[in-house]
Amino acid sequence: MGPGFRRGDSEGDAGSTSMTDTRSRRLRTLADLIRADALASQEEVTERLRSFGFDVTQATVSRDLDQIGAIKVKRGGVLSYALPDQIGAADWGTDRLQRILAEWVTGMEVAGQLIVIKTPPGSAHLVASAIDQAAMPEIAGTVSGDDTMFVCCRDQVNAHAILTRFKRMMGQKVSYA
Incomplete structure (x- = not known):
């Protein structure tokens, strides 16, 4: 042993x-x-x-x-x-974020500089923590409730770019309509 x-x-x-x-x-x-x-x-x-x-x-x-x-x-x-x-700290944060987004996110949308993320009840804090640990410079911070969380981006352009990145991490098709 x-x-x-x-x-x-x-x-x-x-x-x-x-x-x-x-x-x-x-x-x-x-x-x-x-x-x-x-x-x-x-x-x-x-x-x-x-x-x-x-x-x-x-x-x-x-x-x-x-x-x-x-x-x-x-x-x-x-x-x-x-x-x-x-593994490298950056890789760990990104890999963990990808896994958690795919497993726990049920919906996302941009609202100004915010990204509103929906999760099953009791899960929003898991997603917020993973986003915080990924340490993305475009993100100022996160706030989570029970089944909804907000990602505060530094500006509206970053909000749309981060939403696109999150969708790609989840394997979702990204449309530019």
């Missing part, structure tokens, strides 16, 4: 360790696993954590992957999870 790995850890241990300690160990182990191997799916991550004695569900793994900032990237032709320190 490598550093940070300890068999017998689980979410529900009633021993001397608290759930917080167990979660911290699980997150460290998860990060070590991602650095050591090309893990391509949440199912694979779940199986690997279970092999180290962690009693986890796929939902727990999904939350843990988000917590440590893991994203899927293509390395050597293989799509697998990577941590921010494994």
Whole structure:
């Protein structure tokens, strides 16, 4: 076993360790696993954590992957999870933003210097955080509510350019009508 790995850890241990300690160990182990191997799916991550004695569900793994900032990237032709320190900061922000836009955005439109973005209930903050972390100079900032967020662009031209970029990141056709 490598550093940070300890068999017998689980979410529900009633021993001397608290759930917080167990979660911290699980997150460290998860990060070590991602650095050591090309893990391509949440199912694979779940199986690997279970092999180290962690009693986890796929939902727990999904939350843990988000917590440590893991994203899927293509390395050597293989799509697998990577941590921010494994790829360039700019690439990490852009890859994460692309994934989150594709998964969580249900609609977008320009309103003056703002881009109004709609998401499922409870998800606007995820999109706002990803946009903030992408550190785009054309964007002054974001404000999020429950299912709607605003992207404040530095001017109206930038708002249209950013909307086009976001749509392309999501794989949507861009029309110039």
